[in-house]
Amino acid sequence: MYTEDQLARRARSKWTKVQIILAPIQFVAFLxxxxxxxxxxxxxxxHMAATISIWIKIALIWALTITGMxxxxxxxxxxxxxxxxFWEDLGNLIAIITHNAYFVAQWMGADDRTVMWVMVFAYITYLFNAGQFLVRGVRSAQQRSALKRAEAATTSMQS
Structure with a gap:
C-alpha cells in the first residue's frame, strides 16, 4: 500500500496528525x-440550526481538503x-463540489426545502468518500502493524 519511504514521510508529516484530528470532528459534524x-x-x-450546521460542515470539508492536499x-x-x-481525491472532489452546491442553490434562489435536499445529496457523497478513507486507513494500519511484527521477529531472530 505504502512504500517504506512513504510510511516514513507519513510519520514525519505534521498534516497526518491534523487529518487524524479533523476527520472524526468532521464526521461528528456530519452526523x-x-x-x-x-x-x-x-x-x-x-431551519437556522440546520443552516448553521451546514456552514460548519462545509468549513470542515474545506479544512480537511486543504490540509489533505x-x-x-x-x-x-x-x-x-x-x-x-487518485480515487480518494476524486471522491473528495465530488463531495466538495456537492457540498458547495449549497451556495449555488442559495444564489439561484432555491426554496429552503430544495436547499436542504441538495445537502442530503451532498452528505450521501460524503459518506461514500468517508468510506473510501476508512478502508484506506484500516489497510494502512494493517500494513504498519505487519511491518512492526516483521521487524520484531527479525530483531528477536538476531538476538
Missing part, C-alpha cells in the same frame, strides 16, 4: 448536521490527484 437537516425536512422546524504533497510530491491517491 449532527444530517440529523438537523432531516429534522427540518420532516417537521419544517429548525498538504499531506498529499508531503507523501507523494503532488498537492492533488497523485496517482497513488
Amino acid at each position: 449532527i448536521s444530517f440529523g438537523l437537516v432531516i429534522y427540518y425536512l420532516v417537521t419544517g422546524e429548525g 498538504l499531506w498529499e504533497y508531503d507523501m507523494y510530491d503532488h498537492y492533488f490527484m497523485a496517482k497513488e491517491f
Whole structure:
C-alpha cells in the first residue's frame, strides 16, 4: 500500500496528525448536521440550526481538503490527484463540489426545502468518500502493524 519511504514521510508529516484530528470532528459534524437537516425536512422546524450546521460542515470539508492536499504533497510530491491517491481525491472532489452546491442553490434562489435536499445529496457523497478513507486507513494500519511484527521477529531472530 505504502512504500517504506512513504510510511516514513507519513510519520514525519505534521498534516497526518491534523487529518487524524479533523476527520472524526468532521464526521461528528456530519452526523449532527444530517440529523438537523432531516429534522427540518420532516417537521419544517429548525431551519437556522440546520443552516448553521451546514456552514460548519462545509468549513470542515474545506479544512480537511486543504490540509489533505498538504499531506498529499508531503507523501507523494503532488498537492492533488497523485496517482497513488487518485480515487480518494476524486471522491473528495465530488463531495466538495456537492457540498458547495449549497451556495449555488442559495444564489439561484432555491426554496429552503430544495436547499436542504441538495445537502442530503451532498452528505450521501460524503459518506461514500468517508468510506473510501476508512478502508484506506484500516489497510494502512494493517500494513504498519505487519511491518512492526516483521521487524520484531527479525530483531528477536538476531538476538
